Amino acid sequence: MQYVAIDGxxxxxxxxxxxxxxALSPGHLAFAARLGAHWTVxxxxxxxxxxxxxxALVMTRSGELAYAAERDRGWYVVIxxxxxxxxxxxxxxxxxxxxxxxxxxxxxxxxxxxxxxIGGKQGPTFDGIGQLVLDGGHHAYAARRALExxxxxxxxxxxxxxxxxxxxxxxxxxxxxxSDGTDWRVIVDGEPGPTVDRVSEIVLSKDGAHHAWIxxxxxxxxxxLDDVPIIAAPKLRARGVVFSPRASSLAYxxxxxxxxxxxxxxxxxxxxxxxxxxxxxxAVFDExxxxxxxxxxxxxxxxxxxxxxxxxxxxxxxxxxxxHVGDPxxxxxxxxxxxxxxxxxxxxxxxxxxxxxxxxxxxDSIVFSADAKRWAVVAGDLERERMFISVDxxxxxxxxxxxxxxxxxxxxxxxxxxxxxxxxxxxxxxxDRSR
Numbered sequence: 001m002q003y004v005a006i007d008g009x010x011x012x013x014x015x016x017x018x019x020x021x022x023a024l025s026p027g028h029l030a031f032a033a034r035l036g037a038h039w040t041v042x043x044x045x046x047x048x049x050x051x052x053x054x055x056a057l058v059m060t061r062s063g064e065l066a067y068a069a070e071r072d073r074g075w076y077v078v079i080x081x082x083x084x085x086x087x088x089x090x091x092x093x094x095x096x097x098x099x100x101x102x103x104x105x106x107x108x109x110x111x112x113x114x115x116x117x118i119g120g121k122q123g124p125t126f127d128g129i130g131q132l133v134l135d136g137g138h139h140a141y142a143a144r145r146a147l148e149x150x151x152x153x154x155x156x157x158x159x160x161x162x163x164x165x166x167x168x169x170x171x172x173x174x175x176x177x178x179s180d181g182t183d184w185r186v187i188v189d190g191e192p193g194p195t196v197d198r199v200s201e202i203v204l205s206k207d208g209a210h211h212a213w214i215x216x217x218x219x220x221x222x223x224x225l226d227d228v229p230i231i232a233a234p235k236l237r238a239r240g241v242v243f244s245p246r247a248s249s250l251a252y253x254x255x256x257x258x259x260x261x262x263x264x265x266x267x268x269x270x271x272x273x274x275x276x277x278x279x280x281x282x283a284v285f286d287e288x289x290x291x292x293x294x295x296x297x298x299x300x301x302x303x304x305x306x307x308x309x310x311x312x313x314x315x316x317x318x319x320x321x322x323x324h325v326g327d328p329x330x331x332x333x334x335x336x337x338x339x340x341x342x343x344x345x346x347x348x349x350x351x352x353x354x355x356x357x358x359x360x361x362x363x364d365s366i367v368f369s370a371d372a373k374r375w376a377v378v379a380g381d382l383e384r385e386r387m388f389i390s391v392d393x394x395x396x397x398x399x400x401x402x403x404x405x406x407x408x409x410x411x412x413x414x415x416x417x418x419x420x421x422x423x424x425x426x427x428x429x430x431x432d433r434s435r
Contacts, residue, residue: 326363
């Protein structure tokens with residue numbers, strides 16, 4: 001028999017628990033469990049109908065639940081207890097939830113054809129679908145039919161291309177890279193930009209009013225803001241380009257001669273076809289991490305290395321780091337910043353310059369509670385051979401090794417985007433329900 005432990009206490013026993021099928025939100029828990037020869041989804045202690053198999057589970061922050069389930073060789077997505085249409089398969093990795101009116105979305109496959117289901121509505125069938133994104137009640141995805149590729153935005157199919165990539169969606173605005181078979185260009189809200197050799201990155205501001213891209217042009221990488229080039233270099237880092245959440249300022253990592261890097265911040269305002277020259281240049285380091293803006297857009301932080309020492313740069317001020325430093329995290333009110341550093345063979349969680357030492361801490365798992373009053377990180381004690389979620393450096397919520405392994409089967413534990421990092425989501429759920 002296997003058990004689910006909540007706050008260290010065993011709850012009901014099951015013949016098996018699928019560690020890869022767990023969904024959390026503040027105050028809610030769902031998981032797949034085996035009862036006899038069948039599987040059920042247990043949501044806040046209540047089992048669902050019986051199924052032959054259970055796939056991915058996702059949950060909104062307010063507790064609405066969706067999961068993939070199989071019965072008699074047919075797969076369904078069950079949303080709040082109601083099964084959707086039958087498919088031969090639910091395409092792996094596509095079940096997701098929007099943060100608002102878009103609801104749940106996934107891609108189903110039957111007889112070798114696929115269709116996207118958005119908010120319970122089935123779209124047209126294609127040979128393949130990818131890059132499914134939801135934002136602010138809007139959706140977009142790329143699809144292929146024979147040799148032609150399309151982008152579908154809110155149910156409307158765009159023109160055919162030879163290939164599309166780098167799909168981005170924000171506040172109803174969409175951007176993507178498209179090739180006609182010879183040249184590439186960035187398409188923004190249906191309007192094509194200049195031709196380039198290859199597009200390596202596209203980002204949109206939160207309100208969708210501005211866009212930036214990095215593309216290869218004549219053996220140079222070019223960074224453009226609203227299609228106006230602002231820098232060219234032999235190599236620009238694609239993931240070093242970030243918009244401020246509110247002010248629509250753009251931060252990017254710029255190579256600094258003769259050797260090194262720095263963070264530059266520039267505004268989106270255009271005068272007479274060129275961007276204003278007013279911009280902020282950070283200090284030069286051997287290497288810098290990805291810039292991170294605070295939620296109010298007024299603060300900026302990033303990791304940086306000088307020699308063999310990593311530092312954390314917050315609002316231009318250097319803070320203690322170590323042999324390695326993870327990316328910074330701001331609280332929702334923008335007042336606090338946290339990060340995890342490695343010093344020798346130990347980890348340090350740093351919250352507003354206050355240090356909390358652990359034998360081990362996962363860099364990408366540190367989070368603040370939604371009310372910005374608490375923080376949490378996934379950490380470990382080597383002597384006691386145990387893993388736990390530390391809340392405010394005092395409360396320890398135990399984790400079993402099998403939980404960590406099971407988490408790794410769902411999405412990246414480290415080095416992935418925050419929304420894909422299951423340990424960060426796990427820590428977030430625990431810190432939000434802690435008081």
